[in-house]
Amino acid sequence: MWFSIDFHSHTPVYKQIKNKIKEKILNNELKKEMFIPSIRVLAKELGVNLNTVARAYRELENENVIKSIRGSGYIVIGINEKDFINNKIEEFKKAVVSCKSANIKKEDLFEIIEDLFGGE
Amino acid sequence: MWFSIDFHSHTPVYKQIKNKIKEKILNNELKKEMFIPSIRVLAKELGVNLNTVARAYRELENENVIKSIRGSGYIVIGINEKDFINNKIEEFKKAVVSCKSANIKKEDLFEIIEDLFGGE
Amino acid sequence: MWFSIDFHSHTPVYKQIKNKIKEKILNNELKKEMFIPSIRVLAKELGVNLNTVARAYRELENENVIKSIRGSGYIVIGINEKDFINNKIEEFKKAVVSCKSANIKKEDLFEIIEDLFGGE
Amino acid sequence: MWFSIDFHSHTPVYKQIKNKIKEKILNNELKKEMFIPSIRVLAKELGVNLNTVARAYRELENENVIKSIRGSGYIVIGINEKDFINNKIEEFKKAVVSCKSANIKKEDLFEIIEDLFGGE
């Protein structure tokens, strides 16, 4: 399975799909010019409706991240790394602020990061 | 203003309300036995519907965080600090993992935390 | 304490009050011509608002169960035993039907009744 | 009609709905994995607002009795039979005590039960 959807998350499924694909591009799992899975294939794999994947792809196309090739599928164009990373950073900041207002100490957060980045 | 709602967030308004109140209890802004704003008052202050606040309060009551006093309002009971903090930690972990898969370096995350906890 | 109120019941408080008084009349705890507690006294005793007791008494007066004596209080007139008992029976039937649809056996119900009427 | 609501009861409609569904599960009218009527369908059938059914279903989900399947509906998980039956028994006891304090004889209660369980 390529990646999975958190159906209990408040983040809409189509946004989760967009996000995962952007991550894969950033990580070079998906390189420029590569084909991504067809709408039907991905929908089946994720257990999700066609329209949901279609919407994700449509928006990714509008953002110039992927491009549809008539009759063949979608290929990767590339992403605006800065924007994408800035979004992640913003989300991260929210999480930090939220922890701070719950009186969690920064040392604890440091430790968690070390753990998750572990072995590096 | 007691706190504010992010109407663009995917997190439902009633959940944001539940969260903010739990934070205030954790931070001792709201102490045991204290009255919290009435449903109507908070709804007006937040620019939110009465039912939305009512739902938040009802769920907080089911979780034994607050208690309704007939005809008077709601008073604070207390929160399960561990559960609440664990939830925050889980959210934080997700944000970290998400940053990691976007190739953000842990040093950058450390810096952000230092900034946000700044002056301490 | 004369009797008590179940504040978590869905039955309105004023109806609980009416009921309890009728029961006491039926059981001869309250006999004809006797004074019942004043509105203020009962309200205080039950931890309930004046208006609530007042409403109960007002309705009991309309049903000719009690009668207000100017400046003195309320005295018992009597109750229509049949109506009152029929109401109880109806409630009991509902409880039985409800148990039946939960697959509880009649023998269990018999046993519970024996227990509650115990020592007789 | 699947079941009906007593609009004159003091028991809130959403609680009546929760109860009826639990009963149906207990009686195997609703078996595990089966779909229950959609919120909209049940609301229409009962002549009740959508939100009322939604609340009942939401609470049943929190109690792990049913589970929502994205875009498809709700399926039955199961109920804690003991808790449910104990609740019924408690209600029954209240009804018995209430009859007792109205001087109704236990023999009368026995007869009523026999009648209602009749033909068995």
Next chain:
DNA sequence: GTGGTCTAGACCACA
């Protein structure tokens, strides 16, 4: 004024 429940109706995400 305070909580509790309900309605009618709307809009979103998803199938």
Next chain:
DNA sequence: GTGGTCTAGACCACA
């Protein structure tokens, strides 16, 4: 069509 959330507004019981 299905669930999820929210609004505006109403009425009840209670203080």
